[in-house]
Every structure is written in structure tokens, then in C-alpha cells.
Amino acid sequence: MARRYDPDRRTRIIDAALRVIVADGIAGLSHRSVAAEADVPLGSTTYHFGSLDELLTAALRRSNENFAQALRDSEVCAGGADGGEGASSGARLADELTRVLGEWFAGERGAIELEYELYLAALRRPALRPVAAEWTTSAVELLSTRTDPATARALVALMDGLCLQVLLTGSAFDADHTREMLARVVDGCA
Incomplete structure (x- = not known):
């Protein structure tokens, strides 16, 4: 039997792994x-x-790429949309990050759960740690186009914490609370 050429097979296997993890967890x-x-x-x-x-x-790398692409596609990296008369750059950044997170949570919740399940799997699987660190590095680099690297790192940590709280409590995403917390980090580090 001739071997069938299937250049997309590796990608299909990764996509299938993501679906298995969404349905049944890493276990x-x-x-x-x-x-x-x-x-x-x-x-x-x-x-x-x-x-x-x-x-x-x-x-995990594919999952990381999905959120990084959401940041790149947003106004976060483009300098932010006009936040209105008198809106500070920090307020616009907090607004835009809140919008990105809100859109992320408005989608299928399984995608966010998948992202964090893979991310947290790095605690027990050392092979995953460098890829989990890639996410932080990538997000900090993207946000550093709008703020200093220390503030960018604090924003990434805060976004991770806020997302985990929503996932673990089963509560709805609270855009007002998120915007306030992000603005406090941006304004406090300015």
C-alpha cells in the first residue's frame, strides 16, 4: 500500500489533542x-x-499563539483606539485589555479552561515550563509597546490572576472590576 502524503497531519493531531483536553482534561x-x-x-x-x-x-504553544494573536489583533499593540477626550494612555490601555479579556470570555469557555489547564500542567511537567514561560515573555513584549516592561509584567500577572479567579469561582467576567484593577496597575506604575 502506498503511503499517503498528508502535510497537514501534524496540525490535525495537535488540534485533536486540544479537543481531547477540552473534553476529558489532560488525564x-x-x-x-x-x-x-x-x-x-x-x-x-x-x-x-x-x-x-x-x-x-x-x-500549549498553539494555545499561547491564540491569545497572543488576540492581543496583536487588538488596539493594544497599535497604540489603542481613541479613548475619548481626556482619556489617559493608561486608561485606554486598561480599557483595551479589558475588551480583549471580555471577548476571550465571551467565546467558548472551554478554550480558556484549556489554555489554563495546559499552562498549569507545567507545574508537574518540567518539559512544559519553557513553553509556559514563552507566553509570559510574548505577552510582556507585546504590552511593552505601550508601557514599561515592569508594568507589562505586572499586567500579565494580574490578567492571569483575574482569569483564574473567574474560572475557579465559575463567576461571570466582570469588566468594570477588571478595568479598575488594570488601571490601578498602569496608573500606580506610571
Whole structure:
């Protein structure tokens, strides 16, 4: 039997891994479950990813890219939209970050849960730690186009904390509270 050329197979396997994690958590992830979800032979998953840590690394990297793209697509990196007469640059930054987080939470909640499940998996899986750190570094670099690096790092930490609180408490995203907290960090570090 001739081998079928399938240049998108690796990507499909990563996407399938993300769907498995959303449905069953990291505990449900195996080469077999991903192969079934991707509708590929089991050998394909082990060919492209020699270990589950390699597969989780690729999945976390993809998840990181999704949120970083949301920041890049927003006004955060473009300098912010006009926040109205008299609105400070810091207030506009807080408004824009709140809008991005609000849109993130308005989407499917499973995507955010997935992101944090992968992110927190790095606590027990050292192979994931450099990729988790990539997210922080990337977000800080993006935000540093609008503020100093120390404030950017504080904003990333605050956004992570606020997102985790919403996820862990099952509460709704509170845009007013988020905007106030972000503004306090931006204004306090200015």
C-alpha cells in the first residue's frame, strides 16, 4: 500500500489533542485518544510526537499563539483606539485589555479552561515550563509597546490572576472590576 502524503497531519493531531483536553482534561490525553479524535493511525501520533510531553508542548504553544494573536489583533499593540477626550494612555490601555479579556470570555469557555489547564500542567511537567514561560515573555513584549516592561509584567500577572479567579469561582467576567484593577496597575506604575 502506498503511503499517503498528508502535510497537514501534524496540525490535525495537535488540534485533536486540544479537543481531547477540552473534553476529558489532560488525564484523558493519550496517543490512542488523539489518534482516534484526529482519525489517523496510532503510529502517526507517535511518529510526530514521541512522547505525550512533546504533544502537550505543541498544544500549549498553539494555545499561547491564540491569545497572543488576540492581543496583536487588538488596539493594544497599535497604540489603542481613541479613548475619548481626556482619556489617559493608561486608561485606554486598561480599557483595551479589558475588551480583549471580555471577548476571550465571551467565546467558548472551554478554550480558556484549556489554555489554563495546559499552562498549569507545567507545574508537574518540567518539559512544559519553557513553553509556559514563552507566553509570559510574548505577552510582556507585546504590552511593552505601550508601557514599561515592569508594568507589562505586572499586567500579565494580574490578567492571569483575574482569569483564574473567574474560572475557579465559575463567576461571570466582570469588566468594570477588571478595568479598575488594570488601571490601578498602569496608573500606580506610571
